[in-house]
Amino acid sequence: MSETALPAALAEPTARVRPGWTTLLFLANIGLWLGIYAPIQVLLPEQAELLDSANKELVFGVVTGVGAVVSLFANPLVGLASDRTRSRFGRRHPWTLLGACVGAAGLAVLAFAPTVVMMTLGWCLVQAGLNGMLATLTSAVPDRVPVEQRAQIGGLVGISQMLGTVLGAVLVTVVVTKLPGGYLACAAVVVAGAVVFVLRTPDLALPRDWLPSNRWRDVLAELWVSPKEQPDFFWAWGCHFMINLGNALGTFYLLFFLKDAVHYPDPDSGLLIMMGLYGAALVVGGLTVGWLSDRSQRRKPYVLFAVVVMAAAAVVLVLWQTWPAALAASPLLGVGFGAYWAVALAILTEVLPAAQDRAKDLGVVNIANLLPQVIAPLLATVILADLGGYPGLFAASAVATLAAGGLILGVRKVR
Secondary structure (H helix, E strand, O other), rough: OOOOHHHOOOOOOOOOOOOHHHHHHHHHHHHHHHHHHHHHHHHHHHHHHHOHHHHHHHHHHOOOOHHHHHHHHHHHHHHHHHHHHOOOHHHHHHHHHHHHHHHHHHHHHHHHOOOOHHHHHHHHHOOOOOHHHHHHHHHHHHHHHHHHHHHHHHHHHHHHHHHHHHHHHHHHHHHOHHHHHHHHHHHHHHHHHHHHHHHHOOOOOOHHHHHHOOHHHHHHOOOOOOOOHHHHHHHHHHHHHHHHHHHHHHHOHHHHHHHHOOOOOOHHHHHHHHHHHHHHHHHHHHHHHHHHHHHHHHOOOHHHHHHHHHHHHHHHHHOOOOOOHHHHHHHHHHHHHHHHHHHHHHHHHOOOOOOOHHHHHHHHHHHHHHHHHHHHHHHHHHHHHHOOOHHHHHHHHHHHHHHHHHHOOOOOOOO
């Protein structure tokens, strides 16, 4: 079937998206990432310490690891469901709103969780809901944005992840300082972002004749993407996985790093300062590289630039566990991660196997963003205990990030 014969919901977009649509997508993504990273960076570590101070690292690792396993299933399954949804509200919007509500419910459970078991249950709900929301919001890019504009939009999506992280830290350390109030404030932001995006943007419905098969065998078969048949997708997925593994190893334990290695007197404020530097640099890297990449229609050179800069940030912390070193590493990591995200979404959407399965395939892509959340806490626990402590942890981050640069060279379809 030729591309021109595809219905509007599946056809490659040609009209550039307008600032209003971009702004609403940006705000919805900020709410999503705030709901994920404010707990990871601040609330969950604090709650782990409150519930079991002697084993805080283990509790944090178990809770985030179990939640990440849930996210591995939620993301592609919700994507698969949205590809098959036919309603007058569109394919993606119903799942975006449902995901936000489930995630908010999980944050409410966390706000009053009296035990590690309830804390784990609440975080699993958050991961299930917000990763379903992630699947549909990510699909909005290939659904609506033409190829020649995707690096700029991808840069803004990356910036939204950073801003969600920074604003979340501000929200739960400055604006709302109590643990229950912090979780509930995050829930309100998540729902607000989703509701505004759903109500104010179009979502094209899929014609009945184009609905994929709903037989369970066909559905399960579609969850597999063959590396042999789709090698570019495989190499791009591997690059995305290693970048996110390196980033997770380098950032998940920053609060404990400031407390236990740097001995900074106010770790919460220190983390906020680091996130501010990281965020400002990420905006510069994302916007600059997004514009340059779309103008040149080249992607891979910017990935290579990004991995070198991110690895350099990790090496700084391998060599020096000091507050000045942390201040130097933060903007380096921000520039590199911003540059990567500016081109990552463009690359990944250009190697998707089929228009009919965009959300499902992007759900598979998002596994590369989520699986490190399972692996990183397990690796970090071993590294911190037996393989060099924090210098070993940041060295592992640098190695994983540099490996991503080798994997991106395998992609042939994208320059």
